[in-house]
Amino acid sequence: MLDISPKDTLPKAGGVGYKPQHFNELMNAPGSVTWLEIHAENYMGAGGRPLAQLRHLAEKFPISVHGVGLSIGGETRLDPEHLSRLKTLIDWLNPAMFSEHLAWSTHDAQFLNDLLPLPYTNDTLTRVTAHINEVQDHLGRKMLLENPSSYLAFAQSTWSEPDFLRELARRTGCGLLLDVNNVFVSATNLHFDPRAYINAYPLDLVEEFHLAGHDEDTDELGRKLLIDSHGKPVDEPVWALFDHVIANGGARPALVEWDNDVPDFNVLEAETARAARHMQGVVA
Incomplete structure (x- = not known):
């Protein structure tokens, strides 16, 4: 297990997932937005406007890099070319955080445009532990692992998801x-x-x-089915659950994700301000 420490820190306040159409507002009038997250795979090219804008943003905001393509839970080895491109970006940007998903999206040579859940078994634990250690060793820094949104459960699972994530963190030193x-x-x-x-x-x-x-949708039996769409405001029951999280664990850097049907910046800024108010109110 690698002995690693953060290169920087994110403020315990609101951040947003960066979208290029919001560049001017972020540079000139960010309001309550105190940090940004980018998707790693959008910045693995060799220059151009995306990296130029990111350079300016990084001078103003702490940045968190969120990966969506490593397939940490995949059965095959991690893609060495993807890891190499990721390291180039991380070394250049030196972000405050790097995170990925407890999910898989590759099988043999096929890439699936989805983040798919895993059975929580001892075999899965061993495989994901090895992949996390490989990523952290390659990048020379700690990574965070995100809990997935699930639409089915595996009958063969022998671990609960919280216990599985706790054990992964114990074995690898990763954060959550x-x-x-x-x-x-x-x-x-x-x-x-x-x-x-x-x-x-x-x-x-x-x-x-x-x-x-x-x-919100329904399944084939007419039961409620929720889809993690990232295309609308945070629902009230999620805000209530967020209050429960903060009351039990305290404030952390809190990101508002909005990746589809992206609204004007003022809408995102208002969601970020609300996240900060929830943390301040509950902690107080």
Whole structure:
């Protein structure tokens, strides 16, 4: 296990996922936005406007890099070319945080445009531990692991998700990214109590929060099905669950994710301000 420490820190306040159409507002009037997150795979090119804008933003804001393509839970080895491109970006940007998902998106040579859940077994634990250690060794820094949004449960799972994440962190030294919306989506879809999940979660290992909107659908039996869509405001029950998280574990850097049907900047800024108010109010 690598002995690593953060290169920088994010403020325990609100951040947003960066979208290029918001560049001018962020540079000139960011309001309550105190830090930014980017998706790593959008910045693995060799120059151009994206990296030029990111350079300016990094002079003004702490940056968190969020990966979506490593396939940490995949059965095959991690893609060495992807890891190499990721390291080039991390070395150049020197972000405050790097995170990825407890999920898989590759099989053999196929890449699936989805973040798919895993069975929580001892074999999975061994494989994901090896992948996390490889990433941290390659990057020379600690990574955070995000809990997934789930639409099914595996009969062969022998670990609960909170215990599985706790054990991964114990074995690798990684931190955790708690996506509060993902907890609510999974709890609704799999019929468990989201507050009981939070009560069992290792909140002391969490270094970042995510908040996002979701869409509601129904399954083939007419039961409610939530989709982690990132295309609308955070729902009220998710804000209430966020309050429960903060009351039990304290404030952390809190990101508002909005990746589809992206609104004007003032809408995102208002969501970020609300996240900060929730943290201030509950902690106080």
